[in-house]
Amino acid sequence: MNPEDLSLIESVLDAYRSDAFPHGVLAVANELASEQQKDKLLIAIDLPFCAGDELTSIAHSLSDELSKTVEFTTSSHIEAVRQHNIAGVKNIIAIASGKGGVGKSTTTVNIARALQKQGARVGILDADIYGPSIPTMLGCQDDKPSSVDGKTMIPIDADGIYSMSIGYLVPDSDAAVWRGPMASTAFSQLLNETQWPALDYLLIDMPPGTGDIQLTLSQKVPVAGAVIVTTPQDIALADAQKGIAMFDKVKVPVLGVVENMSYHICENCGHHSHLFGLDGGKDIAEINKVDLLGQLPLNIQVRQEADLGESLFNSESASDICDQYRRIASNLASKVFHLLDMRSPATPSVEFTDS
Numbered sequence: 487m488n489p490e491d492l493s494l495i496e497s498v499l500d501a502y503r504s505d506a507f508p509h510g511v512l513a514v515a516n517e518l519a520s521e522q523q524k525d526k527l528l529i530a531i532d533l534p535f536c537a538g539d540e541l542t543s544i545a546h547s548l549s550d551e552l553s554k555t556v557e558f559t560t561s562s563h564i565e566a567v568r569q570h571n572i573a574g575v576k577n578i579i580a581i582a583s584g585k586g587g588v589g590k591s592t593t594t595v596n597i598a599r600a601l602q603k604q605g606a607r608v609g610i611l612d613a614d615i616y617g618p619s620i621p622t623m624l625g626c627q628d629d630k631p632s633s634v635d636g637k638t639m640i641p642i643d644a645d646g647i648y649s650m651s652i653g654y655l656v657p658d659s660d661a662a663v664w665r666g667p668m669a670s671t672a673f674s675q676l677l678n679e680t681q682w683p684a685l686d687y688l689l690i691d692m693p694p695g696t697g698d699i700q701l702t703l704s705q706k707v708p709v710a711g712a713v714i715v716t717t718p719q720d721i722a723l724a725d726a727q728k729g730i731a732m733f734d735k736v737k738v739p740v741l742g743v744v745e746n747m748s749y750h751i752c753e754n755c756g757h758h759s760h761l762f763g764l765d766g767g768k769d770i771a772e773i774n775k776v777d778l779l780g781q782l783p784l785n786i787q788v789r790q791e792a793d794l795g796e797s798l799f800n801s802e803s804a805s806d807i808c809d810q811y812r813r814i815a816s817n818l819a820s821k822v823f824h825l826l827d828m829r830s831p832a833t834p835s836v837e838f839t840d841s
Contacts, residue, residue, distance in 0.1 A: 491552055492520070495529065498551075502544055505777070505813075506537040506820040511544070514823070516563060526555045535823040536562045536604040536686070537816035562605050564686040567822055568708045574682040575609070577822055579689050579741070580703060580712040582733070584725025586694035589746040590715040591619045592792045593782070594691040597713075598647050599799050600808070600815035606686040609641060609648040611677055613703070614693040615669040618653030625795025630654055631680075638681045645797065650680045666698035673699050677707065687819070694725075696732040704736035710822050711741035713779065718745055718766030726767075730774050741821045742779035743771040744814060750784045777821060780814035783807065 499511040499518075507514065516532040527548075531541065538560030548556040566576040581594040591614070598608045612620035621627040624644035631639040631654050641648040652672055664672070682688065690709070693699055703709065712733045716726035726743070733740050745767025749758045761784065771778040782788075785807050791798045798804045798811075 491527070494551060495520070495548060495556075498544060498548055504540060505779075506535075506540055506816040508820075508824065511541070526557065527552065528557050528559065530559045530561070532561045532563060534562070535564060535816075535819035536560075536601055536606040537820055538562070538604050539812050540816060560605065562686070564606065564819075567710050570708045572677065572682065572688070572707070575685045575688045577687050577710040578707060579687055579818070579822070580692050580709050580733075580738070581689055581715060582692040582700070582712050582729050583694055583715045583722075584696065584727070584729040585716070585722045586617075588715055588717045588722050589782075589788075590694070591623060591691050592788060593715050593744055593746055594689050595620065595623045595792065596788070596798055596808075596811045597815050597818065598687075598689050599797055600811040601687055601819065602646055603799055603812065604815065604819075606819070607684055608646075609650075609682055609685045609688045611680075611688060611690045612649065612651030612653060613673050613676070613690050613699055615652050615664060615672050615699065616693060618651045620649055620651045620691055621653040622795055623792045624649055627653065627795070634681075638679050641680050641682060648683055648685065650676050652676065670698040670702040673702060674706065687822075696728055700732060701736070704733070704738050709738055711739040711825070713741055713744060713818065715744045715746055716767050716770065717747045718760065718763035720763065720766070722762075723766045723770050726770055727774075730770070730776070739825060740774065740776045741818060741825065742777040743767050744779050745781040747784040748781035777817070779817045779821075780810055782810055782814075 496512065502511050514534055516534060519530040521528045541558040541560060545556045545558050564576060570578065572578065581590060583590040594610060598610050602608045610620055612618045624647065626642045626644050629642045631642060631650065633639050639650065641650045642654060690703065714726050714729050716722045730740050747762055749760050751758055767781065768778045787801065787804050788798060788807060799808050
């Protein structure tokens with residue numbers, strides 16, 4: 487690679503800013519390597535979190551400026567930001583809401599899929615003992631976990647996303663009548679008696695509210711942080727505020743807020759209608775000085791694919807909403823690294839090799 491091209495690439499990567507890269511790409515890159523192939527320039531970059539999709543726009547910009555095709559290939563070396571005793575799992579993230587019906591489980595599944603699409607190894611623990619929905623959303627409601635030793639369980643594999651849920655083990659009607667201590671015990675067993683494979687992120691789909699299971703999680707599991715899912719309407723925001731306050735009290739970092747059902751887009755004219763209010767999730771994030779990870783529209787295809795247990799990311803017609811989930815996933819992964827990882831100095835050294 488000639489020095490001028492190298493200088494431009496370094497300059498663009500250093501100057502780039504986004505929610506996922508608040509200090510630029512070079513500030514967090516572990517290693518960069520370049521290879522010239524006729525009219526194509528290949529750049530391999532290793533990151534400490536999965537956010538490679540963002541580099542596509544940078545590649546287009548560089549391609550225009552250099553008058554040659556520029557392509558990025560990304561790899562991620564994700565480390566644990568907090569130590570815990572869950573074997574195989576690096577980072578545990580709670581996805582919570584103060585109120586039911588805000589789309590928390592749907593958001594959990596699609597964030598998991600978005601992280602996986604960007605190269606992360608992901609699992610989901612369905613902690614909603616009273617109303618488990620993860621098996622249905624992953625299309626695995628008829629599956630049963632196996633055991634090789636009679637003491638631990640093998641999680642269900644849904645296209646590379648590993649999950650465990652009370653819904654795999656007992657009928658919903660049985661779980662629904664359990665008292666709080668029994669539900670908390672079941673949650674602890676699901677978490678600790680599952681043989682998780684090597685995972686970069688384990689997302690815990692929390693039940694609504696601020697009860698026994700939330701306290702069990704915060705007291706017994708060193709989660710990396712929590713994400714609050716809410717809708718913009720006042721009644722949901724009041725409960726979301728309680729959720730943020732609960733995590734603050736038990737010293738669990740709130741990584742950000744996802745505002746779901748933020749608006750509806752008319753299929754005929756493209757008009758945005760704010761059916762449940764405007765910017766409620768954004769406002770509560772600002773009040774609590776946490777990040778707004780994203781604002782998702784009310785989208786019928788999201789609901790349809792969840793009910794069918796199909797992946798939204800397999801549908802070409804859902805590319806816009808999938809891009810939004812990818813950005814949320816990148817922002818979340820970045821937040822875990824930037825807020826909590828001790829390897830996150832402002833200007834780490836970068837090794838650049840020219841092959």
